[in-house]
Amino acid sequence: MRYLYVIGLMLVTGLYTFSDGKGGRDDDDDKKSYHDDDKYKNDDDDDDNGGSNGNGNSNQNYLEVSVNSLCNFTCSMPEHLENEQTINNAVSLKFKTKNSDCSIYAKIGSYSYPYGASFSTLDFRLKYRSDNSSNVQSLVTNAIRLSQTDQRLFRQPKRSQTFHFYYDAVLGPLGYEAPTGRYDFTVIFTMTQP
Numbered sequence: 001m002r003y004l005y006v007i008g009l010m011l012v013t014g015l016y017t018f019s020d021g022k023g024g025r026d027d028d029d030d031k032k033s034y035h036d037d038d039k040y041k042n043d044d045d046d047d048d049n050g051g052s053n054g055n056g057n058s059n060q061n062y063l064e065v066s067v068n069s070l071c072n073f074t075c076s077m078p079e080h081l082e083n084e085q086t087i088n089n090a091v092s093l094k095f096k097t098k099n100s101d102c103s104i105y106a107k108i109g110s111y112s113y114p115y116g117a118s119f120s121t122l123d124f125r126l127k128y129r130s131d132n133s134s135n136v137q138s139l140v141t142n143a144i145r146l147s148q149t150d151q152r153l154f155r156q157p158k159r160s161q162t163f164h165f166y167y168d169a170v171l172g173p174l175g176y177e178a179p180t181g182r183y184d185f186t187v188i189f190t191m192t193q194p
Helices: 078-082
Strands: 005-011 015-018 061-067 072-075 085-097 102-112 124-131 151-156 159-171 182-192
Touching: 061 182, 072 078, 072 085, 085 102, 085 124, 085 182, 124 182, 151 159
Parallel strands: 005 182
Antiparallel strands: 005 072, 015 061, 061 085, 085 159, 102 151, 102 182, 124 159
């Protein structure tokens, strides 16, 4: 009998701050040149003009993703292959959007799977759990199946507060046809501002 299936979920955790664009210079780090090390040797790479370490104590906008629990699904019994599995409160998003409205997106970035498997059969979803926002817009409360295309989770109007959103990780039934082995994928969260 083939019951040993392991699905590994690896979440990208990170932090990004946005400049307010009022400084008259482009402080976006994507234009840095790696051969110009002296110019940026004291730059902490968080685009906040040195005012904070990006932990939400400045006036800058930022997004921080945290994994709250071990995000691994193990399929070792028939019911694991037939039913969805949920990791409650698996991911938290912490962000500030003081300068302008923002939208938060999620998608699957890189992935690997055993020979004979197909990415299209992987049914990984994020399900909204809770938040502390009183004015969130376009919030998707149903479980969102992630693909390699950005899926908008919600839109948050600007406000001078730190927001917290929590999500469950859900793996849909794989069925008995899925090849045995390890499936790894990375979830990428993006904060965009107009």
